[in-house]
Amino acid sequence: MTPSQERAFTDFVRANGDRLLRQARLLVPDDREAEDLLQTALLRLARHWSDRVDSPIAYVRTTLVNLTRDRARRRHLVPVPAEPDHRVVAPDADHAEAIAARSRLDEVLRSLPVRQRITVVLRIIEGLSEAETAEVMHCSPGTVKSNLARGLDRARAAMRATLEERTR
């Protein structure tokens, strides 16, 4: 990579780092792993940076999705993070609220199988279209549709369960 390419890459990461890390964080329920995932994806992007990637954001997103699926394949080797106790978090400060929201989101998303989870994240939270999601996931739009429906169904059940647990 030439110095000018390195500068361009640095600018890209500085501008989009947070956004990309949030995407990774939605795909994996763990801070460290999300960062690992993002670094791996950016590493692959850096390797192809001189090939003038059309859309670096889309490249990183696709890589993140692929890495998530890889990770799901060897999930039995990945340490499962400890169950967060959201009742401990005091909801008084802004940051605490964010943490609580994160732990709830993790809990909901963790109840989904990996493909439903990816579909939900891409379609609902990232706001990708059905066709775009299908392309990222290498599947047909119909599969996206069914995954999304099942995923949301499960997510709703999970939300209701956590709500009940909280109100109990």
Add this chain to the structure above:
Amino acid sequence: MSTLTDPALDETATRLRALAAAAAPTAAARPDLARVVLDRAARARPVPRWLVTAGAVAVAAAVTAGMLAGRSPYFTVIEPSSAMQPSIMVGEGVVFDRSLVPARGDVVLVRLEADGRPYDSILRVVGLAGDRVGCPEVEPGRCVAVVVNGSAVPEPFLPAGATAPFPMSTVPAAALFLLGDNRAAAVDSRLFGPVPATRVAGVGIEVVGLDGTTRAIAGAPERRRPADGDNVDPPGGVPPAREAPGGR
């Protein structure tokens, strides 16, 4: 944006979006993320192919140059004939130094030719250029010793009277008079005359016996041997303590 028809799922989607928005601040990329990734990429970057090729060429050139320029002066030849018995037996190795100039008594490797076909021979230098060499006949068929320039050459490594008489001759310039130690059988300068000094490929410095031990060549002048520079204890016992030369 959402195209969901089921209002319940739509509501779930909205709540998920709200949760994600609320949770967003917990995920912040480290400020030096680009640097970290670039460093990792630099470490993982494979060596360029042209560099590998250049390195291989450089190594090959260095090895070739080393072989051509800085080759060792030593080489070993296995004695194939009985021409040098009893000094060198068949099958023993002779270590030669190609940088030395032969002197009287040296064993040399010479490149000879017979019937137009080249062959190597290991023989002893008896006379140098300008020497008068011969074995005068004292009684019929017997000669006491080889005579060089009027004086008999001591050859303690040979049985007495081993040499058959041969006439005196003068060695021409830039030539050597060579004899095999096995005087009865050797094909040497008695047969084909003095040999041009340019045909000498090396001067023998030691013999590698059949048991692998090395020894000096009997009757040859003392030469520096390859192992002389090795940092090993000299043979024999530990010498007695001496006072330091400076004295104190």
